[in-house]
Amino acid sequence: MAPAAVPVVTTSELTISAMKHDLNKTTKSQLDASKLTYTFNKSPNTVPALNDPIRLEQNSTTDHMLTVKWTEKGGWEAPQLRPYGPLNLMPTASCIHYATQAFEGMKAYRGVDGKLRLFRPELNSRRMNLSSTRIALPSFPPEELEELIKAFVAVDCAKWLPDPNTFIYLRPAIIASGAALGVQKPREATLFIIAVLFPPMDSPTGLRLLASKEDMGTRAWPNGHGWSKVGANYGPTLQAQGEARERGFDQILWLLGSEGRVTEAGASNFFIVWKNKHSGRLQLVTAPLGDKIILDGVTRRSVLELARARLAHNATEACTEIQHLERVEIVEENFTIHDLVEAQQEGRLVEAFACGTAFFVAPIAFIQYVDQGLEIPMTAKTEDGGKAGPYAAAIKTWLKEIMYGRVQHPWGVVIKETGVN
Numbered sequence: 001m002a003p004a005a006v007p008v009v010t011t012s013e014l015t016i017s018a019m020k021h022d023l024n025k026t027t028k029s030q031l032d033a034s035k036l037t038y039t040f041n042k043s044p045n046t047v048p049a050l051n052d053p054i055r056l057e058q059n060s061t062t063d064h065m066l067t068v069k070w071t072e073k074g075g076w077e078a079p080q081l082r083p084y085g086p087l088n089l090m091p092t093a094s095c096i097h098y099a100t101q102a103f104e105g106m107k108a109y110r111g112v113d114g115k116l117r118l119f120r121p122e123l124n125s126r127r128m129n130l131s132s133t134r135i136a137l138p139s140f141p142p143e144e145l146e147e148l149i150k151a152f153v154a155v156d157c158a159k160w161l162p163d164p165n166t167f168i169y170l171r172p173a174i175i176a177s178g179a180a181l182g183v184q185k186p187r188e189a190t191l192f193i194i195a196v197l198f199p200p201m202d203s204p205t206g207l208r209l210l211a212s213k214e215d216m217g218t219r220a221w222p223n224g225h226g227w228s229k230v231g232a233n234y235g236p237t238l239q240a241q242g243e244a245r246e247r248g249f250d251q252i253l254w255l256l257g258s259e260g261r262v263t264e265a266g267a268s269n270f271f272i273v274w275k276n277k278h279s280g281r282l283q284l285v286t287a288p289l290g291d292k293i294i295l296d297g298v299t300r301r302s303v304l305e306l307a308r309a310r311l312a313h314n315a316t317e318a319c320t321e322i323q324h325l326e327r328v329e330i331v332e333e334n335f336t337i338h339d340l341v342e343a344q345q346e347g348r349l350v351e352a353f354a355c356g357t358a359f360f361v362a363p364i365a366f367i368q369y370v371d372q373g374l375e376i377p378m379t380a381k382t383e384d385g386g387k388a389g390p391y392a393a394a395i396k397t398w399l400k401e402i403m404y405g406r407v408q409h410p411w412g413v414v415i416k417e418t419g420v421n
């Protein structure tokens with residue numbers, strides 16, 4: 001008799017059942033933004049000037065942080081907005097030992113119209129819920145996290161983000177903060193939101209990437225956790241990244257497997273525009289999400305959606321600025337470093353760019369793959385006086401218009417500011 005088939009449970013099913021399991025325990029209190037309490041900082045800091053080199057350190061924060069504690073027994077406690085300061089953790093805390101940590105990266109923008117905006121905050125809130133359950137931390141209704149993020153920036157950004165056309169970086173995170181050292185599902189967690197002063201990071205001269213080799217390790221693999229924003233994805237890449245920096249590169253272009261599949265550039269999604277070798281058609285290409293290797297970037301998604309609306313052959317939105325741009329096919333498909341090298345050598349590669357919240361839309365100028373150096377064309381001028389490929393330049397302009405309120409768009413969510421009272 002044939003053995004009974006063993007049912008295959010995929011990662012997403014495990015994650016979704018974990019979420020349902022947590023959400024169904026209704027006796028515990030759910031995350032509730034309306035319970036937020038405020039304790040304002042009595043010794044607030046001064047805001048460093050925009051050109052103050054302290055911003056390069058990425059360790060200057062605002063006056064406050066928002067924290068929420070969760071326990072397996074009681075569920076979510078009331079969220080607290082309180083003075084920024086150290087977290088109280090025992091050396092046995094799970095997050096210090098087992099990477100029980102998930103996070104988000106987003107920005108608040110001060111528009112040219114003086115208004116404060118978030119960019120598609122519901123996507124970050126949803127993603128953090130997925131990442132949290134991937135790492136055995138609790139789930140929550142994403143709308144509640146979104147409300148907490150809004151409440152936090154409403155207090156701190158009036159003072160800390162005064163200048164039009166600037167941004168501040170927001171870091172929501174969740175950690176297993178309980179004091180039990182056992183290797184087990186955490187029974188306590190702390191969710192927090194902080195804001196950090198960043199320098200602008202989109203390179204006007206173009207990024208130089210070093211393609212990973214096998215001895216640098218693998219960033220993510222099929223059915224692993226590359227698709228979730230968990231701390232465990234990042235620590236193991238930093239040695240390679242540090243060495244790349246020492247050799248004059250900005251980021252690693254992470255390849256996967258012996259075929260050299262192109263996945264992501266550092267912690268950014270990676271796009272190319274090329275003429276397809278077989279069809280001869282012009283395509284905007286990025287790796288697909290299906291096999292759970294790639295992070296579902298908010299910027300990636302926005303680039304794809306804008307491109308489908310404005311650059312595709314069946315585009316529905318009119319865009320006067322891009323009348324000089326040829327329409328493209330928009331493709332989420334795997335390609336290898338060898339395909340990329342070949343396209344560059346045959347003159348079919350139009351451009352490459354990385355995109356993510358931190359690096360925004362960053363044109364790629366150069367890729368080093370083993371002993372081959374690939375110069376990537378950057379034939380267009382950007383509005384900030386830099387160079388980029390023509391598609392990256394257009395997409396960057398469109399996204400900036402939304403983020404900084406030069407056009408009103410549903411993705412740019414205006415926040416009503418309260419300050420500290």
Ligand SMILES: *Cc1c(COP(=O)(O)O)cnc(C)c1O
Pocket residue numbers: 105229264266267268269295296297298299300355356357358
């Ligand atoms: C955060 C991140 C991105 C970019 O995502 P955004 O939502 O666009 O900021 C891309 N890849 C990785 C691995 C990341 O961690």
